[in-house]
Amino acid sequence: MGVILQNSANRKFRLPEGVKPSEFLQKNDPTPGEPAINEVIKMPGYPKGSIFVLDGLMANSPGFPVGVQINGMSAYQNTLAPPPYKSRNVEAIQRGATVFEKANCAQCHSGRYFTNHDVIPVSEIKSQPSRASALAKLPQTFVPPETYPGNVSVPLPSDPPVISVPLKITPERVRDLAYAISNPAGGYKVQNLIGLYLTAPYLHDGGVAASAAALLPDADGYYTVAKPDQIGLAGTWMQHIEPDPEASLRVLVDRDLREVAIATNRANPDLQAINVDGSGHEYWVDRKAGFTPQDQSDLIQFLLSIDDDPAVLPASAKVAAAN
Numbered sequence: 250m251g252v253i254l255q256n257s258a259n260r261k262f263r264l265p266e267g268v269k270p271s272e273f274l275q276k277n278d279p280t281p282g283e284p285a286i287n288e289v290i291k292m293p294g295y296p297k298g299s300i301f302v303l304d305g306l307m308a309n310s311p312g313f314p315v316g317v318q319i320n321g322m323s324a325y326q327n328t329l330a331p332p333p334y335k336s337r338n339v340e341a342i343q344r345g346a347t348v349f350e351k352a353n354c355a356q357c358h359s360g361r362y363f364t365n366h367d368v369i370p371v372s373e374i375k376s377q378p379s380r381a382s383a384l385a386k387l388p389q390t391f392v393p394p395e396t397y398p399g400n401v402s403v404p405l406p407s408d409p410p411v412i413s414v415p416l417k418i419t420p421e422r423v424r425d426l427a428y429a430i431s432n433p434a435g436g437y438k439v440q441n442l443i444g445l446y447l448t449a450p451y452l453h454d455g456g457v458a459a460s461a462a463a464l465l466p467d468a469d470g471y472y473t474v475a476k477p478d479q480i481g482l483a484g485t486w487m488q489h490i491e492p493d494p495e496a497s498l499r500v501l502v503d504r505d506l507r508e509v510a511i512a513t514n515r516a517n518p519d520l521q522a523i524n525v526d527g528s529g530h531e532y533w534v535d536r537k538a539g540f541t542p543q544d545q546s547d548l549i550q551f552l553l554s555i556d557d558d559p560a561v562l563p564a565s566a567k568v569a570a571a572n
């Protein structure tokens with residue numbers, strides 16, 4: 250940071266003539282003793298990380314007890330929800346919820362938040378594999394997860410008490426897969442489905458996308474690709490075209506449409522360089538799986554309608570909510 254500021258184009262940020270960046274930063278460091286100028290504390294085991302804090306550092310401003318700010322941020326994030334979806338066709342959404350169950354989507358996207366919180370091995374989910382193995386090196390340096398009790402304040406005293414962090418909330422099998430420990434290919438977590446009407450493109454690499462004009466129904470009512478240059482991320486964002494949620498979800502669940510999206514993405518060298526193709530998650534609601542065009546459209550209406558307080562819940566999620 251000192252080196253960057255040394256030659257800052259804006260005079261306001263430029264270091265004084267002739268000073269050494271490291272000395273200047275050290276003299277003006279608002280958080281002496283902590284790495285760089287961040288308001289962080291060193292966790293037990295630092296510089297090694299743990300499954301609790303990956304880099305061994307936790308954000309914590311001076312003057313606050315340990316964990317108060319980060320727990321406050323978690324509580325705040327738990328209140329965030331997309332704006333309500335204005336359901337138009339409740340009958341179609343109801344039929345779509347039935348298709349969702351018939352197609353076994355609820356096996357993974359279960360309960361009130363449409364996720365069973367499982368991690369699915371790459372060999373099974375088959376979506377773009379590069380990111381799932383990316384964390385594999387980290388656990389090699391992990392120490393057992395520890396923190397300081399909440400009555401300790403920052404700056405930390407010289408010999409603070411230490412407590413261990415319980416890991417029981419996540420099954421070991423899921424943790425080991427998430428960090429590519431038990432399986433070097435790793436896996437991907439089952440996504441919640443809340444707010445899909447706002448979050449196209451889909452899948453973790455964002456490769457599943459289509460513009461509103463990309464698809465048109467054929468004589469049988471099944472959708473086909475009308476504009477092959479407006480499908481995939483290559484045909485939307487890369488062309489400054491907004492992905493359409495309804496068309497993009499159709500690309501997600503229809504294998505013929507998806508094939509075109511993947512091929513378009515793979516033909517784009519920039520997308521290949523950043524590992525985007527929109528592959529995998531092969532759970533189809535299409536002609537070959539025996540679903541009608543009506544089934545497919547109803548399912549999409551249902552998926553779009555899932556907000557923080559869905560108008561329609563599948564039967565299995567209603568049972569979960571009642572419990």
Ligand code: HEC
Nearest residue numbers: 352353354356357369374376437438439440451452453532
């Ligand atoms: C075996 C578990 C499993 C089944 C069955 C399953 N999914 Fe998924 N789903 C996942 C996982 C894991 C992801 C995240 C994959 C990724 O991003 O690479 C995901 C992602 C998604 C997404 C993208 C969410 C986003 O924000 O990008 C949607 C939409 C979705 N699933 C809908 C469905 C539908 C509809 C069905 C049934 C036809 C279904 N899923 C069946 C595990 C499953």
